[in-house]
Amino acid sequence: MFSLDRPLPETRLFHDYVASLPRLDGRTVAITGCTSGTGKVLAATCANLGARVVLLNRASERARKVESELVSAGGDVHGVACDLQSFAGVRAAGAELRERFDAIDVLVNNAGVMAIDDLATEDGCDVQMQTNHLSHFLLTSEVWPLLTAAADARGEARIVNHSSAARLGAPLKPRYLGKHGGDLGGDGWPGLDRWRRYRQSKLANLLFTYALHEHIVAEQPAYADKIKVLCAHPGPADSGLQGKTPSRRWLDRYILWRTLKAAQSVEDGTLGICRAACAPEVTSTDFYGPTREARTGEAVRLPPERDPEGESALWDESLKTTGITAYFGL
Numbered sequence: 001m002f003s004l005d006r007p008l009p010e011t012r013l014f015h016d017y018v019a020s021l022p023r024l025d026g027r028t029v030a031i032t033g034c035t036s037g038t039g040k041v042l043a044a045t046c047a048n049l050g051a052r053v054v055l056l057n058r059a060s061e062r063a064r065k066v067e068s069e070l071v072s073a074g075g076d077v078h079g080v081a082c083d084l085q086s087f088a089g090v091r092a093a094g095a096e097l098r099e100r101f102d103a104i105d106v107l108v109n110n111a112g113v114m115a116i117d118d119l120a121t122e123d124g125c126d127v128q129m130q131t132n133h134l135s136h137f138l139l140t141s142e143v144w145p146l147l148t149a150a151a152d153a154r155g156e157a158r159i160v161n162h163s164s165a166a167r168l169g170a171p172l173k174p175r176y177l178g179k180h181g182g183d184l185g186g187d188g189w190p191g192l193d194r195w196r197r198y199r200q201s202k203l204a205n206l207l208f209t210y211a212l213h214e215h216i217v218a219e220q221p222a223y224a225d226k227i228k229v230l231c232a233h234p235g236p237a238d239s240g241l242q243g244k245t246p247s248r249r250w251l252d253r254y255i256l257w258r259t260l261k262a263a264q265s266v267e268d269g270t271l272g273i274c275r276a277a278c279a280p281e282v283t284s285t286d287f288y289g290p291t292r293e294a295r296t297g298e299a300v301r302l303p304p305e306r307d308p309e310g311e312s313a314l315w316d317e318s319l320k321t322t323g324i325t326a327y328f329g330l
């Protein structure tokens with residue numbers, strides 16, 4: 001497991017930011033990937049602000065532990081198993097959510113894996129693309145009726161996607177979204193292809209934000225002003241993600257070392273998704289995170305990074321690969 005031998009970075013901004021937020025009583029916030037990192041910080045924060053919080057984790061001892069920790073701390077917290085490496089698992093999670101809950105005010109598509117091997121999931125997709133984007137694309141469609149129920153009841157619902165600075169550098173290549181798991185470059189030379197697959201999946205998170213907004217406006221106009229699609233990126237954050245990334249090659253170790261050298265605390269890395277999920281005033285397609293120059297720190301509203309061709313290719317390929325015939329259940 002890759003780590004740096006030094007104290008964890010200090011949290012500088014997060015606690016003051018959270019103190020400025022309004023209460024979330026009466027709202028339900030569902031978050032993927034809450035066993036650690038930014039998802040766990042956001043889950044605890046929303047629970048402390050009075051929200052009902054739904055933890056969407058794949059079943060594990062880690063998932064049970066975090067649920068019982070948050071419940072013991074007094075949170076209105078519920079676990080629903082959701083394995084993002086399986087479309088059947090995501091559909092089952094969607095059915096359970098619709099069965100157990102009347103509405104979801106905020107869906108946070110946070111979970112992710114980074115720079116892992118070129119492997120196919122049971123659905124034939126790249127592990128990184130399916131976990132980080134395709135399953136979130138499917139999950140959002142599965143919970144659409146719960147988002148509209150929240151928007152009808154309280155005037156607003158939100159979908160928050162979690163991207164990365166790694167989104168930058170190359171346009172979207174539709175092949176990465178198809179059923180080509182295990183045939184997307186292996187390690188490549190000099191070992192960069194696992195990182196390329198991660199970058200594509202994190203670009204997909206941002207382009208999905210824009211594409212979903214456009215499809216809501218065109219196909220669900222009654223919700224165009226009420227259901228907001230937002231994105232954030234954390235900057236490098238010492239969350240534990242880096243320790244789960246294989247570091248067999250010198251290049252992997254160099255990238256992980258550089259990331260952790262520059263990393264802020266996991267709480268400060270949560271500022272972006274926290275703003276998108278909890279701040280009172282947001283506009284659909286807002287993208288929050290540290291600027292390219294700062295790399296870490298305040299989650300500011302960033303300039304749009306639109307790519308109409310990429311957005312349209314992402315939507316079509318994601319529909320095809322997940323097998324969704326009517327995204328909004330029409």
Ligand SMILES: NC(=O)c1ccc[n+]([C@@H]2O[C@H](COP(=O)([O-])OP(=O)(O)OC[C@H]3O[C@@H](n4cnc5c(N)ncnc54)[C@H](OP(=O)(O)O)[C@@H]3O)[C@@H](O)[C@H]2O)c1
Pocket residue numbers: 032033034035036037038039056057058060062082083084085110111112113114131132162163164165166233234235236237238239240241242244259269
């Ligand atoms: N940390 C950074 O420097 C950084 C930088 C840029 C972007 N990000 C993004 O931030 C997000 C959160 O990452 P993090 O840094 O908080 O990492 P983390 O601590 O490793 O958390 C990742 C979460 O995703 C979950 N997950 C992984 N595979 C899953 C699956 N198949 N089904 C359901 N959940 C799964 C993990 O659960 P398990 O315990 O079950 O594995 C864990 O709860 C990711 O989207 C990542 O790409 C992080």
